[in-house]
Amino acid sequence: MADQSTEEKVVDRSLMDNLSEKLHGHHSSSSSDDDDEKPTTISSSINRLFGRQKSVHSLIGGGKAADLVLWRNKQTSASFLVGATVLWILFEGMEYPLLTFVCHVLILSLVILFIWINSAAFLKRSPPHIPEVVISEDTTRHIASELRVEVNRAFSSLHDVASGKDFKKLLLVVAVLYVLSVIGNCCDFLTVVYIGLVTLLTVPVVYEKYENQIDSVVHKVLLKLKEQYKVFDAKVLSKIPRGPLKEKKLS
Known part of the structure; x- marks a missing residue:
C-alpha cells in the first residue's frame, strides 16, 4: 500500500510538472507574440493618414449616412448616385429650371393619384394608401437644436480663426x-454640388478598400517632403539674416 501511494505521488508530481511547463511555454509564446504584434500595431497607427486611429466609417459619423457613402447597401448608394446624375443632366445639360421641374413633378403626381383613386371603384381595385405627413413638435425641436449646435460650432471656429488663435486653421x-x-469661377453652384456628391460617394469607399496601400504611399510622400523641407531650411531659411534679439531685462 505504501508503494502504491508513493507511485501515485510520483505520477501526480510528473503531471504537475508537465502542466507547469506547458503553461510557462504558452505564456512565453503569447508574450513573444504580443511583443511581435506591438511594433506592427504601433507602426500601423503611426503610418495611418493624419495619425488617425478610428475607422473610416466612424470618422464619417457612422449611421445611415456613413453606410450610404461607403456603399454598405449598394442598391441604395447606386440609386442615389444615378438620381443625382439624372438631375444634373436635366438641370445643366437640358437647362431645365428647378422651379419648373418641381411644379411638373407635383402636377404629374397629383393627376396620377386623382385618376387612380377615382378609377379604383370602377376597376374593382383598392385605392392607394396615402400616408398623412405630420411633423411633430419634438422632431422640430430636435432638428432646431442640432442645427443650432452645428451653427454655433461653425461660428466658434470662425471666431478662433479671426482672433488669431489658430494659425493652422486659418x-x-x-x-x-x-x-x-x-x-466656382469655372462652373456654377449646381455642378459644384454634383462634383461634391460624386466625390463623397467615390473617394471614401476607395480609400476604405485600399487604405493600407494609400496610407503607405502618403507616409512615404510626407517623409520625402520633410526631407526636402530640411534641405530647404538648411540652404535658404537658415541663411536669411535676422536682427539681434533683444535681451530680456532681469527683474
Missing part, C-alpha cells in the same frame, strides 16, 4: 475658400 480655411472660389 491657413486651412483660406485654402479651402480659395479652392472653392476657383471651382
Whole structure:
C-alpha cells in the first residue's frame, strides 16, 4: 500500500510538472507574440493618414449616412448616385429650371393619384394608401437644436480663426475658400454640388478598400517632403539674416 501511494505521488508530481511547463511555454509564446504584434500595431497607427486611429466609417459619423457613402447597401448608394446624375443632366445639360421641374413633378403626381383613386371603384381595385405627413413638435425641436449646435460650432471656429488663435486653421480655411472660389469661377453652384456628391460617394469607399496601400504611399510622400523641407531650411531659411534679439531685462 505504501508503494502504491508513493507511485501515485510520483505520477501526480510528473503531471504537475508537465502542466507547469506547458503553461510557462504558452505564456512565453503569447508574450513573444504580443511583443511581435506591438511594433506592427504601433507602426500601423503611426503610418495611418493624419495619425488617425478610428475607422473610416466612424470618422464619417457612422449611421445611415456613413453606410450610404461607403456603399454598405449598394442598391441604395447606386440609386442615389444615378438620381443625382439624372438631375444634373436635366438641370445643366437640358437647362431645365428647378422651379419648373418641381411644379411638373407635383402636377404629374397629383393627376396620377386623382385618376387612380377615382378609377379604383370602377376597376374593382383598392385605392392607394396615402400616408398623412405630420411633423411633430419634438422632431422640430430636435432638428432646431442640432442645427443650432452645428451653427454655433461653425461660428466658434470662425471666431478662433479671426482672433488669431489658430494659425493652422486659418491657413486651412483660406485654402479651402480659395479652392472653392476657383471651382466656382469655372462652373456654377449646381455642378459644384454634383462634383461634391460624386466625390463623397467615390473617394471614401476607395480609400476604405485600399487604405493600407494609400496610407503607405502618403507616409512615404510626407517623409520625402520633410526631407526636402530640411534641405530647404538648411540652404535658404537658415541663411536669411535676422536682427539681434533683444535681451530680456532681469527683474
